[in-house]
Amino acid sequence: MTKHEMPKSRTHGDNAPQPVRTLRDWLDHLAARDRLAVIKPRADLRFEIAAYAKRLDGMRATLFPQPGGHPIPVVSGLISDRGWMAEAMGVEPGEVVTRFQEAALDPVPCQEVTSAPAQEVVHRDVDLAKLLPLPTHNEHDGGPYISAGLMIVRNPRTGNQNVSIHRCQLTGPNRLGVLLLPRHTHMFFEMAEQSGQPLDAALVVGVDPLTLLASQAIAPMDFDELEIAGALQGRALPVVKCLTSEIRVPAEAEIVIEGRFLPKVREPEGPFGEFPQYYGEVADRHVMEVVAVTHRKDAIFHTIVGGGLEHQLLGAIPKEATLLASLRRNFPNVLDVHLAPGGVMRFHLYVKIRKRQEGEAKNVMLGAFAASFDLKHVIVVDEDVDIHNPQEVEWAVATRFQADRDLVIVPESQGSKLDPSNRDGVGAKMGMDATKPLKAEEMTFKRIRVPGEEDIDVAEVLKRDGGVNWRAALKS
Ligand code: MN
Numbered sequence: 001m002t003k004h005e006m007p008k009s010r011t012h013g014d015n016a017p018q019p020v021r022t023l024r025d026w027l028d029h030l031a032a033r034d035r036l037a038v039i040k041p042r043a044d045l046r047f048e049i050a051a052y053a054k055r056l057d058g059m060r061a062t063l064f065p066q067p068g069g070h071p072i073p074v075v076s077g078l079i080s081d082r083g084w085m086a087e088a089m090g091v092e093p094g095e096v097v098t099r100f101q102e103a104a105l106d107p108v109p110c111q112e113v114t115s116a117p118a119q120e121v122v123h124r125d126v127d128l129a130k131l132l133p134l135p136t137h138n139e140h141d142g143g144p145y146i147s148a149g150l151m152i153v154r155n156p157r158t159g160n161q162n163v164s165i166h167r168c169q170l171t172g173p174n175r176l177g178v179l180l181l182p183r184h185t186h187m188f189f190e191m192a193e194q195s196g197q198p199l200d201a202a203l204v205v206g207v208d209p210l211t212l213l214a215s216q217a218i219a220p221m222d223f224d225e226l227e228i229a230g231a232l233q234g235r236a237l238p239v240v241k242c243l244t245s246e247i248r249v250p251a252e253a254e255i256v257i258e259g260r261f262l263p264k265v266r267e268p269e270g271p272f273g274e275f276p277q278y279y280g281e282v283a284d285r286h287v288m289e290v291v292a293v294t295h296r297k298d299a300i301f302h303t304i305v306g307g308g309l310e311h312q313l314l315g316a317i318p319k320e321a322t323l324l325a326s327l328r329r330n331f332p333n334v335l336d337v338h339l340a341p342g343g344v345m346r347f348h349l350y351v352k353i354r355k356r357q358e359g360e361a362k363n364v365m366l367g368a369f370a371a372s373f374d375l376k377h378v379i380v381v382d383e384d385v386d387i388h389n390p391q392e393v394e395w396a397v398a399t400r401f402q403a404d405r406d407l408v409i410v411p412e413s414q415g416s417k418l419d420p421s422n423r424d425g426v427g428a429k430m431g432m433d434a435t436k437p438l439k440a441e442e443m444t445f446k447r448i449r450v451p452g453e454e455d456i457d458v459a460e461v462l463k464r465d466g467g468v469n470w471r472a473a474l475k476s
Helices: 023-032 048-055 082-089 093-105 184-194 209-214 226-233 309-330 360-371 390-400 458-465 470-475
Strands: 036-038 061-064 074-076 121-123 149-154 161-165 168-172 175-178 199-205 238-241 248-250 255-269 283-295 334-339 348-353 377-381 407-414 426-433
Touching: 023 036, 023 061, 023 082, 048 061, 048 074, 082 093, 082 209, 082 309, 093 226, 093 309, 149 184, 149 248, 161 184, 168 255, 175 255, 184 199, 184 255, 199 248, 209 226, 209 309, 226 248, 309 334, 309 360, 348 360, 360 377, 360 407, 360 426, 377 390
Parallel strands: 036 061, 348 377, 377 426
Antiparallel strands: 061 074, 121 283, 149 161, 149 199, 168 175, 175 283, 199 255, 238 248, 255 283, 334 348, 407 426
């Protein structure tokens, strides 16, 4: 995006793009660019919302007035393109990963406020299905889910907060079944459970894309991800204390669901359509009991359709930032990494290097596997290959890779439990060195190139050619 295309509300005196700060600002930004589709009123909460969101994935965010007759609208697909995230950050598309890494390294403490839009309306007698428009997405999902809620909890020992996103299934009027993978939220819950206590929790629905992205940061324990959101937004994020706990939540959020994880209680949750385009299984999982709901007067509910681009990108960008930083510690000549969409933005990593040594690509791929167990296939290419274009990477494999020489297989290693082709998370890694040899004859691996091709303004040519009378054109 060029600077003069920015709307006035998001520019400063120097005309530089500014990061987005609220969900509403972001919807304005999308609507101004014809990227927000308002769907017919009263779309069915069961399947129909997800059906529209999926069909428009990558093209439009979707807004559903009166979903299922409910007064609170639903929105989905807030970020379905890296370029959109770049706009949300106020940077160029190629700077998204770097900007995220900068923010993670330079967090901004939150600022507490005493009154907040997120608490304009208060409900203490909670029936979630009545209060909120909870959609069911996939054919075999176990029921309605809250899929875009920031789960905020505090370390029972230090009081430091953690923010993450979990799938939360409606299992009773004030009950959610929640998948807690063994990370920070789970550790805090275990501390509470060991002393027989519940763990207070707040589930925040309806925040801006930068706060959503910050929640996915791979940060150390006791590091409040909301401080990364502040860094991305370029301000101290305003937060407000919950009504029923010490948790601080984003003050400008749409909806806050307050409650607690119950000790010694596990109940069935699932199935749920997950990012690899398969169902996460049913199992006994943690239970959040809801005690209050607060929201804006005219609240908007956000849902993420599992496996869609929004789901994939929110996870991929922080992972790329972490992988790039990790690889560069040992290989400063790693130029860029990309989690490819065809690999559900988790399993396939493309790495661009400026090769200095023969064999180095294999060291790089082993470094990548060591940095993230989710990675299954890693392809390393030279600096002349565009790793954001899968066809370019396939071209490099087609013309620079030999399976007997350039293939690395690591059998029986830890992978993702959501890859149905491995055995309970144990499977093979494959690395492909698709770099050209350093000592090749100059012309052997020289890419063909037409001088001047890159200077042609395609949009201009296509505009000029639309519906032209070619016979007349030849005569003029
Ligand atoms: Mn954390």
